[in-house]
Amino acid sequence: SHVTAYRSAILHSIADPALVGVEQSYQYFEDGLLVVEDGRIKALGDAKSLLPSLDSGVRVQEYRDALITPGFIDTHIHFPQTGMIASYGEQLLDWLNTYTFPTERQFADKAHAADVAAIFLKELLRNGTTTALVFGTVHKESVDAFFEAAHALDLRMIAGKVLMDRNAPDYLTDTAESGYADSKELIERWHGKGRLHYAVTPRFAPTSTPEQLELAGKLYGEYPGLYMHTHLSENRKEIEWVKALFPERTGYLDVYDHFKLIGQRSVFAHGVHLCDEECKRLAETGSAVAFCPTSNLFLGSGLFDLEKLEAHGVRVGLGTDVGAGTSFSQLQSLNEAYKVMQLQGKKLDPFKSLYLATLGGARALYLDERIGNLQVGKDADFVVLDYKATPLLDYRLQQASTLAEKLFALTILGDDRTVKETFAAGRSVHQRG
Ligand code: GUN
Ligand code: FE
Numbered sequence: 001s002h003v004t005a006y007r008s009a010i011l012h013s014i015a016d017p018a019l020v021g022v023e024q025s026y027q028y029f030e031d032g033l034l035v036v037e038d039g040r041i042k043a044l045g046d047a048k049s050l051l052p053s054l055d056s057g058v059r060v061q062e063y064r065d066a067l068i069t070p071g072f073i074d075t076h077i078h079f080p081q082t083g084m085i086a087s088y089g090e091q092l093l094d095w096l097n098t099y100t101f102p103t104e105r106q107f108a109d110k111a112h113a114a115d116v117a118a119i120f121l122k123e124l125l126r127n128g129t130t131t132a133l134v135f136g137t138v139h140k141e142s143v144d145a146f147f148e149a150a151h152a153l154d155l156r157m158i159a160g161k162v163l164m165d166r167n168a169p170d171y172l173t174d175t176a177e178s179g180y181a182d183s184k185e186l187i188e189r190w191h192g193k194g195r196l197h198y199a200v201t202p203r204f205a206p207t208s209t210p211e212q213l214e215l216a217g218k219l220y221g222e223y224p225g226l227y228m229h230t231h232l233s234e235n236r237k238e239i240e241w242v243k244a245l246f247p248e249r250t251g252y253l254d255v256y257d258h259f260k261l262i263g264q265r266s267v268f269a270h271g272v273h274l275c276d277e278e279c280k281r282l283a284e285t286g287s288a289v290a291f292c293p294t295s296n297l298f299l300g301s302g303l304f305d306l307e308k309l310e311a312h313g314v315r316v317g318l319g320t321d322v323g324a325g326t327s328f329s330q331l332q333s334l335n336e337a338y339k340v341m342q343l344q345g346k347k348l349d350p351f352k353s354l355y356l357a358t359l360g361g362a363r364a365l366y367l368d369e370r371i372g373n374l375q376v377g378k379d380a381d382f383v384v385l386d387y388k389a390t391p392l393l394d395y396r397l398q399q400a401s402t403l404a405e406k407l408f409a410l411t412i413l414g415d416d417r418t419v420k421e422t423f424a425a426g427r428s429v430h431q432r433g
Contacts, residue, residue, distance in 0.1 A: 039425035071130025071381035073361030076290035081323025113145035160201035199227035217260035234270035288364035295321035317364035331414030
């Protein structure tokens with residue numbers, strides 16, 4: 001077996017600050033040691049107490065002016081939209097028609113999909129994200145290309161083919177039957193292979209017929225551990241459109257509920273305009289919501305009410321939603337999340353931020369047995385953050401006296417430059433140049 005140890009300051013979440021209080025929500029080792037064996041975490045603790053127990057041959061990698069944290073988890077992102085990030089001027093529905101659909105058309109070509117998947121994964125790892133829940137396009141080739149690239153790096157990734165059989169250009173639609181059959185083929189090929197998982201992925205209620213949603217709900221129940229991934233209550237016009245298309249349902253979430261597209265491992269992106277009944281239903285079914293601050297601000301969708309969802313006990317993860325989101329960096333997501341809270345007269349504690357980007361995401365995805373923090377036995381997915389990444393960060397951190405202050409500055413000023421190195425299953429998969 002292969003053992004390596006990493007000596008650095010180490011910080012991870014161990015519980016939700018909303019449930020146990022901030023002080024009980026994390027563990028911090030000023031001079032810590034993380035021991036990794038065969039891709040898993042073998043030990044974590046104070047360096048001085050753990051070092052004597054290490055076999056003499058074990059290599060100890062030391063980092064100074066650095067902080068090891070768990071790898072970041074992105075609970076909502078579109079890999080085919082990498083090249084259309086920062087597209088000007090539109091809100092959701094016009095943005096989809098103007099930019100998104102023409103961009104996604106190109107993914108009928110598997111070679112193009114493979115090129116973009118490689119760029120996308122490289123960008124995730126540059127930003128310290130080791131697990132993501134990922135939209136493909138309607139083309140099954142897009143998902144083959146994505147999973148091939150993710151499998152080669154032994155990453156824990158979740159993805160699925162978009163289901164979309166109406167209200168989109170002909171070149172980008174499937175049918176209820178072909179969508180079901182293509183998804184099933186992908187599930188058989190990829191779900192459970194290495195660290196990969198499949199997500200049944202209806203784009204959103206407006207682009208699927210009731211027949212397609214019915215078959216999607218059936219498929220979601222057919223294999224253990226499958227995910228369901230879609231959009232919900234992002235934009236006011238979108239919500240009105242759903243009400244017009246499904247007048248017999250009581251609301252947007254009720255459309256998904258009716259077709260059995262709700263429950264554990266279902267993840268709804270956005271949820272910006274949910275009512276109390278919808279929050280209650282999400283909580284009681286064990287469903288999760290992806291909070292996507294950079295996207296919600298960029299598309300002018302609205303301000304996510306984290307405290308309301310939390311009060312109902314809904315599982316919440318953090319998402320970038322690239323290409324509507326404006327950064328692959330979850331540190332930048334947290335920067336914008338803080339401001340979304342400020343605009344509502346609320347706060348976002350830095351340890352809550354850490355939780356959202358790591359263990360909270362893992363809980364939203366029902367993967368907290370495997371990832372989300374650095375507990376012994378979990379996958380060795382972690383990042384090394386550089387306190388001296390930029391002159392300004394370095395100078396600001398020198399003025400900080402507490403860990404909370406340092407962590408807060410990292411979440412406001414941090415980005416890809418802050419990520420010195422990224423590890424997945426114990427292997428170094430990115431080193432900053
Ligand atoms: N709703 C339906 N499709 C999309 C998409 O691609 N991005 C976002 N942000 N919302 C959507
Ligand atoms: Fe999205």
